[in-house]
Amino acid sequence: MAVAQVLRSEWTKIRSVSSTVWTLSVALVVTVALGVLISWLTRREWGEMPARDRLTFDPTFISFAGMSLGQLAMIVFGVLVVSTEYSTGMIRTSLAAVPQRGVFYASKIAVATVPAFVVSLVTAFASFLLGQAVLGPHRAALGDEGVLRAVVGGALYMTLIAVFSMGVAAMLRSPMLALGVLMPFFFLLSPILGAVSATKKVGRYLPDQAGSRIMQVVTVGDDVPYGPWGGLGIMALWCAAALAGGYLLLKRRDA
Amino acid sequence: MIEAVGLTKRYGDKTAVDDLSFQVRPGMVTGFLGPNGSGKSTTMRMILGLDTPTAGHVTVNGSPYRSLPNAPRHVGALLDAKAVHGGRDAYRHLLSIAQLSGIPAHRVDDVLELVGLSEVAGRRTKGFSLGMGQRLGIAAALLGDPQVLLFDEPVNGLDPEGILWVRNLMKSLAAEGRTVFVSSHLMSEMALTADHLVVIARGRLLADMSVREFIAANSAGFARVRVPDTGPQQREALTAALTRAGAQVLPEQDGALRVTGLPLPRISDVAHEAEVRLWELSPHHASLEEAYMRLTQGMVDYRSSADPQIGMRPAPVPGRSDGWDPDPGPGAPFQPVHAADGPTFSKDPR
Secondary structure, eight states: OOHHHHHHHHHHHHHTSHHHHHHHHHHHHHHHHHHHHHHHHHHHHGGGSOHHHHHTOOHHHHHTTTHHHHHHHHHHHHHHHHHHHHHHSHHHHHHHHOOOHHHHHHHHHHHHHHHHHHHHHHHHHHHHHHHHHHHGGGOOOTTSTTHHHHHHHHHHHHHHHHHHHHHHHHHHOOHHHHHHHHHHIIIIIHHHHHHSHHHHHHHTTSHHHHHHGGGOSOOTTOOOSSOHHHHHHHHHHHHHHHHHHHHHHHHHSOO | OEEEEEEEEEETTEEEEEEEEEEEOTTEEEEEEOOTTSSHHHHHHHHTTSSOOSEEEEEETTBOGGGSTTGGGTEEEEOOTTOSOTTSBHHHHHHHHHHHTTOOTHHHHHHHHHHTOGGGTTSBGGGOOHHHHHHHHHHHHHTTOOSEEEEESTTTTOOHHHHHHHHHHHHHHHHTTOEEEEEESOHHHHHHHOSEEEEEETTEEEEEEEHHHHHHHHOOEEEEEEOOTTOHHHHHHHHHHHHHTTOEEEEOTTSOEEEESSOHHHHHHHHHHTTOOOSEEEEEEOOHHHHHHHHHTTOOSSOOSSOTTTTTOOSOOTTOOSSSOOOOOTTOTTSOOOOOSSOOOSSOOO
């Protein structure tokens, strides 16, 4: 079984359903629009901001503020790409055609990751450039230290959110179940753990909190034990674990 | 050639397929017959390497499916016509399957033409009727021009013209020397399509023989005997007398008795000696459908509640003593039909 055949087939599958275009465009639009809105509000409120906040102000990170909502669409994209195979029953046709389940699984993840990364890259640059334009005098430039890393990192962060969702969806199979686990995980568990001081240290190691470190340029006065790439590495480990879990279950389970 | 040896599949403590051994030979249509829930689909999934057997094994052309090189070029299957992404159009659905196994894209147009879906190739499958879905599933099975074909209930939802088309397609595929394995719960359909039958119920093999042998072995004649419906005493007396005379007596659903093993004049004599009057004594031949019902009786998992004990108890059925059973009820696919000769429909396949 030539891997190229499976890749080509997965590419046909992913671009022949409208959910791909919908979820990815929503991710882009929501992230950029919310980022611009929050950047604009920040500029308007600048006068009332305490001096301490002005000194540690991170214009790059502020322009990515829309990511927290935009990643929702990325999660939906990742979940749908994998779980519609199961919810439609297409998985039997696919696995009958590709009995080597590892090849099938890797191809599907790889083919879905490419458009997710491309859209994430556009989203990250658009969020940054438009956000900075709105911030006016308080803006950062791409050439500033750490900024380019943060923007590219933002794209990688969004992509990994989709990849993590694919792994979880492969384990859980049902789209409703996968979304029902992932949404509370990112929107309830992570913020709650991060808000309570006792669990803050644990919350830091959750994929979204660790991964979003790479989008910060100004990090004065925090005691996070890992750097930007360390944080992204932790997120990548979460993704690897989810993908491995998905693979082991796919290999062992009856289709 | 498909060969199953001691094939067994258990889910927890439920045994779906139980020590099943059979062969499906090339050049003929083999019907895979059994009531709903008897393990047909599980067996088919095991043949395709989708489910792993708990015990035993099954091979296609001598190898387990998952170790066949480029399996889709050798084996084509229709498992579930609804197993398509409704948001994808028919052409690209088939294209993605073709690409998986390196089948050239022009085959997609060929099979769409063959199943008569060319005109709707660009439409999303969401809007397809059940019959169109079946045709799409058959198209997918034929993509790789395979030597071995598996169809799970291919005539479901097809109109009479579609049923005839599938029947002829199966026969022509077999005539080309291919191995064709078709499952169905309709004996009447299999009687017209298949050359060979593999009959299972509750996961166990009941028969593995040619259709001709099946008819010869199972469509034995019987007599219908009816006594006055004044009370159960007459019926019980006649049943006892006939049994003593060496007959097998089974109560029919409508209160009549089905007697095998004695010629009609002898039944009349026995009734006379037992001082039982007869309202009916008529010769019958069991239809193929009925033979199949008898064979699988008591082995059906999901049955309508009209008479859960049919054929298993001698007591009369209340409210069913008024002659021919006119209405087996809509939800009663497995009730015997009391008509006489030839294959009869217990369930309208349309």
